[in-house]
Amino acid sequence: MHNLSHHLKDAPVSAWIGIVIVVFYAVLALGAPFLAPFAESASVGKQYMPWTSPHYLGTDALGRDVLSRLIYGARNTVGIALVTTVLAFTLGATFGLLAATIGGWFDAISSRVVDVLMAIPPLIFALLILTITGTSVIALILVIAILDSTRVFRLSRAVAQGILTMDYIEVARMRGEGMFWLIRKEVLPNAAAPLIAEFGLRFCFVFLFISALSFLGLGIQPPTADWGGMVRESAKLISFANFATFQTATFGLAPLLPAGAIALLTIGVNLVVDWVLHMSSGLKD
Amino acid sequence: MNSILSIILKRLLIGLLTLWIVTIIIFAAIELLPGDIATEMLGQAATEESLAAFREKFDLNRPVHERYFSWLGGAILGDFGISLANQRPISELIGHRVANTFFLAGYAAAIAVPIAVVSGMLAALYNGSIFDRVLSSSTLAAISFPEFFIAYILILIFSVGLGWFPSLANVDVDMGLGERLYRTFLPAMTLTLIVLAYMMRMTRAAILNLLALPYIEMAHLKGIKRWRVIAVHALPNALAPIINVIALNLAYLIVGVVLVEVVFVYPGLGQILVDAVSNRDVTVVQAACLIFAATYILLNLLADILSIIANPRLLHPR
Numbered sequence: 001m002h003n004l005s006h007h008l009k010d011a012p013v014s015a016w017i018g019i020v021i022v023v024f025y026a027v028l029a030l031g032a033p034f035l036a037p038f039a040e041s042a043s044v045g046k047q048y049m050p051w052t053s054p055h056y057l058g059t060d061a062l063g064r065d066v067l068s069r070l071i072y073g074a075r076n077t078v079g080i081a082l083v084t085t086v087l088a089f090t091l092g093a094t095f096g097l098l099a100a101t102i103g104g105w106f107d108a109i110s111s112r113v114v115d116v117l118m119a120i121p122p123l124i125f126a127l128l129i130l131t132i133t134g135t136s137v138i139a140l141i142l143v144i145a146i147l148d149s150t151r152v153f154r155l156s157r158a159v160a161q162g163i164l165t166m167d168y169i170e171v172a173r174m175r176g177e178g179m180f181w182l183i184r185k186e187v188l189p190n191a192a193a194p195l196i197a198e199f200g201l202r203f204c205f206v207f208l209f210i211s212a213l214s215f216l217g218l219g220i221q222p223p224t225a226d227w228g229g230m231v232r233e234s235a236k237l238i239s240f241a242n243f244a245t246f247q248t249a250t251f252g253l254a255p256l257l258p259a260g261a262i263a264l265l266t267i268g269v270n271l272v273v274d275w276v277l278h279m280s281s282g283l284k285d
Numbered sequence: 286m287n288s289i290l291s292i293i294l295k296r297l298l299i300g301l302l303t304l305w306i307v308t309i310i311i312f313a314a315i316e317l318l319p320g321d322i323a324t325e326m327l328g329q330a331a332t333e334e335s336l337a338a339f340r341e342k343f344d345l346n347r348p349v350h351e352r353y354f355s356w357l358g359g360a361i362l363g364d365f366g367i368s369l370a371n372q373r374p375i376s377e378l379i380g381h382r383v384a385n386t387f388f389l390a391g392y393a394a395a396i397a398v399p400i401a402v403v404s405g406m407l408a409a410l411y412n413g414s415i416f417d418r419v420l421s422s423s424t425l426a427a428i429s430f431p432e433f434f435i436a437y438i439l440i441l442i443f444s445v446g447l448g449w450f451p452s453l454a455n456v457d458v459d460m461g462l463g464e465r466l467y468r469t470f471l472p473a474m475t476l477t478l479i480v481l482a483y484m485m486r487m488t489r490a491a492i493l494n495l496l497a498l499p500y501i502e503m504a505h506l507k508g509i510k511r512w513r514v515i516a517v518h519a520l521p522n523a524l525a526p527i528i529n530v531i532a533l534n535l536a537y538l539i540v541g542v543v544l545v546e547v548v549f550v551y552p553g554l555g556q557i558l559v560d561a562v563s564n565r566d567v568t569v570v571q572a573a574c575l576i577f578a579a580t581y582i583l584l585n586l587l588a589d590i591l592s593i594i595a596n597p598r599l600l601h602p603r
Binding site: 115116119120121123124125127128129130131132134135204208211212215216217218228231235238239241242243252255256259260262263266267270271 | 303306307310311314317425426428429430431432433434437438440441444445446452536539540543544547548558559561562563565566567570571574577578581582585
């Protein structure tokens, strides 16, 4: 993989759409305090105000500006999902690479533990653990990171095992290189492309998972602005929607805006991941 | 036949072992609660007598392993103990809800499976056509959209906009089948849309893999008609992966049902599970998790065993 601009020039339209979406969300998340017209959880008007200036997307049940909450939601929801994915990845990739390199009892034990963890559907497992820990952001991040690291473990172990059968690994071992040198200098560079793509896919999964839990009222707790929670709060409005006028039709859109924000980012990340996978599958020049 | 039997037995044993370990994990959850459950539930101000009565009622005085086996024994017979929150027998609370959840998942499967298998085959036959490309972009949508997004779009169109179907799937025990199918149509459609694209794509991939094999080309070269190549030569070998796809997606449906039940306020097991988690009603959570996890594990087990049985190479060993 030489320079990035060279790859970007050849990127297909779908990848460009994905990149634009991801960059847009990143700008929203980073610049939330400057971009949002109102504060995150301040009551700035009457409840359920129509879609007119200065509240371009109206206000919610507590009179908070919906547009501002959507923008802050980018920061909170995406931020927490990103932290969780990084943690899941560090955990899963470390254990996966170690299991493949050390082998033997370490591999056997960690693989069995992962098998059992993966036998329970993640949502059900998360609900069980959240009952014990209660709903806090820290608990949420840790639970999802651990559950998700099992998938990363499987992939990184399989990828590393493939690399470890190569001749150059044999040569390095005979030279007397240590295990960490092997992982750092031989395994990681060769495993980078599939692991980067996996990071994108895991992020989507974690992001949807956190949104689902928040939607169920068990994830990120109010008053923090979060898209899953916003769908939950505005869900009842949908039955008041009426397509006769624009203002009454907007009631129906209230839960769809945050839900659509979730869907759009997931599509964007998936498009980028497809491109990365395509590039790393031997089609690079 | 001997080898196939031993493979199945081995898989069955691993499956049951997994299930057993999972019951231990689910049971251990209550043990891991920080502090004492009795003080946790009754509050710091509770008297010694009420704490003792609570421990007696929930059988907390016996050693852990005895309680585990009596819990497991009860659960196998359908008795999950009593709810911590309202002290009613759990089997009474969840009995008809379990049936409702399986009904909804079955309803969705009955719509999704035939459509997915037939259109997956068509997509494989007309590989690269517009139909095929629409299919692959709909898969992207299906994996990207959160369940509630699909659900609210359906509600907005078919319930609020057109008024064809109710947005709340409130069913009760005396409702006739027709009425029940009508009221649960939107939740069933949501679940269908979630699994459909994925199932189609996996069916398509399974058949495409087969059609690339030399023996299919040989059959074409012999001059056998196209439909006969697919029905007689390809299908028996495609059966195993397709059955596998179906069973895996049914397992997914059973879990996906949780969110959909909450959106449509459907009286199923998922909804009571979510309520129990927010009330920290551990015994109900355990019961619901056990039912969901067991169904998931058993369906996965079924998927594996069926695909072993449907594999012609294992059925006719040399």
